[in-house]
Amino acid sequence: MSAHDMPMSGSVDMTHGGGGRAMAELIRTLFNKHFSNPILDQGNDGALMSLPPGRVVISTDGHVISPLFFPGGDIGALSINGTVNDVAMMGARPLYVAVGFILEEGFPMADLERIVVSMASAAKAAGVTIVTGDTKVVEKGKGDGVFITTTGIGVVPEGVETSGSKARPGQAVLVSGTMGDHGVAILSKRESLEFETEIVSDCAALNGLIADMLAAVPGVTTLRDPTRGGLAATLNEIARASHVGMMLDEDAIPVRPDVHAACELLGLDALYVANEGKLICICENHDAETLLAVMRAHPLGRDAARIGTVIEDAAHLIQMRTGFGGTRVVDWIAGEQLPRIC
Amino acid sequence: MSAHDMPMSGSVDMTHGGGGRAMAELIRTLFNKHFSNPILDQGNDGALMSLPPGRVVISTDGHVISPLFFPGGDIGALSINGTVNDVAMMGARPLYVAVGFILEEGFPMADLERIVVSMASAAKAAGVTIVTGDTKVVEKGKGDGVFITTTGIGVVPEGVETSGSKARPGQAVLVSGTMGDHGVAILSKRESLEFETEIVSDCAALNGLIADMLAAVPGVTTLRDPTRGGLAATLNEIARASHVGMMLDEDAIPVRPDVHAACELLGLDALYVANEGKLICICENHDAETLLAVMRAHPLGRDAARIGTVIEDAAHLIQMRTGFGGTRVVDWIAGEQLPRIC
Numbered sequence: 001m002s003a004h005d006m007p008m009s010g011s012v013d014m015t016h017g018g019g020g021r022a023m024a025e026l027i028r029t030l031f032n033k034h035f036s037n038p039i040l041d042q043g044n045d046g047a048l049m050s051l052p053p054g055r056v057v058i059s060t061d062g063h064v065i066s067p068l069f070f071p072g073g074d075i076g077a078l079s080i081n082g083t084v085n086d087v088a089m090m091g092a093r094p095l096y097v098a099v100g101f102i103l104e105e106g107f108p109m110a111d112l113e114r115i116v117v118s119m120a121s122a123a124k125a126a127g128v129t130i131v132t133g134d135t136k137v138v139e140k141g142k143g144d145g146v147f148i149t150t151t152g153i154g155v156v157p158e159g160v161e162t163s164g165s166k167a168r169p170g171q172a173v174l175v176s177g178t179m180g181d182h183g184v185a186i187l188s189k190r191e192s193l194e195f196e197t198e199i200v201s202d203c204a205a206l207n208g209l210i211a212d213m214l215a216a217v218p219g220v221t222t223l224r225d226p227t228r229g230g231l232a233a234t235l236n237e238i239a240r241a242s243h244v245g246m247m248l249d250e251d252a253i254p255v256r257p258d259v260h261a262a263c264e265l266l267g268l269d270a271l272y273v274a275n276e277g278k279l280i281c282i283c284e285n286h287d288a289e290t291l292l293a294v295m296r297a298h299p300l301g302r303d304a305a306r307i308g309t310v311i312e313d314a315a316h317l318i319q320m321r322t323g324f325g326g327t328r329v330v331d332w333i334a335g336e337q338l339p340r341i342c
Numbered sequence: 343m344s345a346h347d348m349p350m351s352g353s354v355d356m357t358h359g360g361g362g363r364a365m366a367e368l369i370r371t372l373f374n375k376h377f378s379n380p381i382l383d384q385g386n387d388g389a390l391m392s393l394p395p396g397r398v399v400i401s402t403d404g405h406v407i408s409p410l411f412f413p414g415g416d417i418g419a420l421s422i423n424g425t426v427n428d429v430a431m432m433g434a435r436p437l438y439v440a441v442g443f444i445l446e447e448g449f450p451m452a453d454l455e456r457i458v459v460s461m462a463s464a465a466k467a468a469g470v471t472i473v474t475g476d477t478k479v480v481e482k483g484k485g486d487g488v489f490i491t492t493t494g495i496g497v498v499p500e501g502v503e504t505s506g507s508k509a510r511p512g513q514a515v516l517v518s519g520t521m522g523d524h525g526v527a528i529l530s531k532r533e534s535l536e537f538e539t540e541i542v543s544d545c546a547a548l549n550g551l552i553a554d555m556l557a558a559v560p561g562v563t564t565l566r567d568p569t570r571g572g573l574a575a576t577l578n579e580i581a582r583a584s585h586v587g588m589m590l591d592e593d594a595i596p597v598r599p600d601v602h603a604a605c606e607l608l609g610l611d612a613l614y615v616a617n618e619g620k621l622i623c624i625c626e627n628h629d630a631e632t633l634l635a636v637m638r639a640h641p642l643g644r645d646a647a648r649i650g651t652v653i654e655d656a657a658h659l660i661q662m663r664t665g666f667g668g669t670r671v672v673d674w675i676a677g678e679q680l681p682r683i684c
Contacts, residue, residue: 014681017406019570019616021674024579043583044506045428045566046401048498051393059388060440060493062478064359086387098402100491102444134491136404138682144484149442149476149491151402156390164386224387228361237366241385274361332363339356340480 008109016103017137030113031133034120039096039131047131049096054155057092059083062149066340068115070189072182072200075148076118078276081205082227082342083152084126088207089223089279091162091214092154097123099133099150104143115146126205128152159218166221167242171310172288174281176209176295177202177303178254179231183273183338184262193265197258204277209298213281216294222282227342229332230272234280235318236332245313248320248330252307271330274341282310350451358445359479372455373475376462381438381473389473391438396497399434401425404491408682410457412531414524414542417490418460420618423547424569424684425494426468430549431565431621433504433556434496439465441475441492446485457488468547470494501560508563509584513652514630516623518551518637519544519645520596521573525615525680526604535607539600546619551640555623558636564624569684571674572614576622577660578674587655590662590672594649613672616683624652 008030015022032040039047063079073081080097087094099119103112123130181202188199206225213220222242226234231253239246255263255270263270277300283291288306295301308320318330350372357364374382381389405421415423422439429436441461445454465472527543529535548567555562564584568576573595581588597605597612605612619642625633630648637643650662660672 017570018681019572019575023570024674042505042507043579044432046399046432046434046494048397048399048432048434051398055390056393056398056495057388057390058438058440058493058495059474060442060491061476062442062444062491064444064478064480090386090388090390092388092390096400098400098493100402100404100442100493102404102406102489102491132401134403136406136489136682138406138486138489141483142486144480147444147478147480147489149402149404149444151400151440151442151491151493152388153398153400153495163384165384228359228365230361233361237385332366339360340478 008113010109012103012105012107012109012112012137014105014137017135023135030116034116035130037129039129049131052155054157057087057090057154057156058151059086060149060151061086062147063342064147064340065342066144067189068145070201071185071198073203074115074118075146076115077122078203078342079148079150080119080122080126081203082276083150084128084205084207085225087152087154088210089225091160092156094128094152094154094207096131096153097128097150099130099148101135102143102147103135103137104145105137105140107145126207160214162220162223164222164224164238165241167238167244167282167310169244169310169312170285171221171282172285172306173246173308173310174288174291174304174306176279176301178256179275180255180259180263180270180273182276183341184259186341187266187338188262195258195262199258199262202275202277204300206277206279206300209300212294212298213291217283217287217291220281220283224280226275226278226280228274230274232271232330233332239316239318243316245311245316246308246318247311248308248318250320250322252305254303254305274338276342350455352451354445354447354449354451354454354479356447356479359477365477372458376458377472379471381471391473394497396499399429399432399496399498400493401428402491402493403428404489405684406489406682407684409531410487412543413527413540415545416457416460417488418457419464420545420684421490421492422461422464422468423545424618425492426470426547426549427567429494429496430552431567433502434498436470436494436496436549438473438495439470439492441472441490443477444485444489445477445479446487447479447482449487454488468549502556504562504565506564506566506580507583509580509586509624509652511586511652511654512627513563513624514627514648515588515650515652516630516633516646516648518621518643520598521617522597522601522605522612522615524618525683526601528683529608529680530604537600537604541600541604544617544619546642548619548621548642551642554636554640555633559625559629559633562623562625566622568620568622569616569618572616574613574672575674581658581660585658587653587658588650588660589653590650590660592662592664594647596645596647616680618684
């Protein structure tokens, strides 16, 4: 191991956010080292770039997850993948990411480097470039290690018109895989629970999967990632924005058996638990089988399933036929089940 | 006062970041109420928009200032103006802003509304649109009231090529006004110091001033805002990036007498103190008088002055002829004078 590859030592102090030499050194030896690319390396307070023609999407997301490191990921990978996904759900090809760090005084530099390396790796995997950033430091006790706000920018291909407000009765409701993995992985880690098999977060960038789906069916109606509030909150948002209801089939919603068991133990409902590598797709009924085939052919969509149908409903309710033959309303969650899950 | 205009009551709790109904209500009754515009009102996880043709600039900035409310501004106005300025310094016309809030549990809702109203007002004054946002909540003791990360996007007009790395010997160094007002206002408030006249922050959006300058001289070499680290840090950054030195004239650098007096009392040097409504401009020598006239004709550039000249210097030093006839080096600040100043 060369000196260049030694883990960084020491910890974050107030000078790293002061705008002087210590901050410049941190940028040079940590952020620019791992994120280096021609746009970032210009060294300005912002990034200058050319975008391909088309409508532009911008999305921003703060990440305050606790714990910072968890089975299947960390705040760094999550901050890149979450924003890549938000941009991709708008039908756009994600291209560039801006990163804002808020660091707490005393945070170990080695942990910060681990997070930065994870971000660089996630960006590379997703095919996006980190083009600009900012670092602030707050006193010990005024933050929680590290918060990361990422902003993504992308361009929508001609002909793509996805929206959360255009779902229509008769359309199919699909999901790309199992529900609840991320939230249960975080909570298990937080509560130090041990299961027979470790439950890992599904944290992943879905832009590749979406590109395949849009190549097959450019007219996909809605793409959304069921993060905070899980499947239930996201479907309710779509129903409200589109002035429709939905009828789901409980038995069709994929949930891993270990996640199901953990939810029972923790008193959670997997439909309300956050996902970080799954999507909801609403499409014309006649496109459903084509899209399911495309999704199942992708590593991140192997467990894709049709879980329900959009229906007319003036009350915009999400209803679900249960395994026992009844029907129940999948209401908005009133508060939150899991704080600081993303 | 109608019920609609009553200040909000209560305080932020964990449910406001949970992705459920409480968060949706907060977005509807606070953020969307004050920020409303056709793009934001689409209600997606990101914003979809068309950009005019041209190179695109994106810049992100976290705001952790303490105190949140200060003479001349607050964290809300600062978060908009700071990002508008970062985009404008790249020669771009700022158009859109994305906003990420990290709120601490227990933060008074009335204070949050005051901040949001201030952001809406600053955005309107600067002519930018807040198109998307995100809200997270952390437990009491894991944050500090409110942190705001803003990301701005803009488009560079044809023919504008400003850069921090293209300063050349013989060029003029200009500033748009007095140095140190913002930092001294913050510190006076923090230390509860009273002066004969209240020192107020210069917090302002400079895109209008810059538009006037670029209309007169499209080939301006460098525009930068001397925020954290003040004039000294910013000039050192430019010198390093451009491989030049600079010779300043201390007597030509505008500093308000009360700011000068406060700096003496506080043991600060105004050249290292943050500004939030001032810019540095480097231009060809023959353009200096034209630009100074344009700047002085604008309300935010009334005290514009030429403070020095770019020189050849392999060591990239910023030197200054002092009022006493000597010459001293204006070094990078090693640490920081003022933490959490922006």
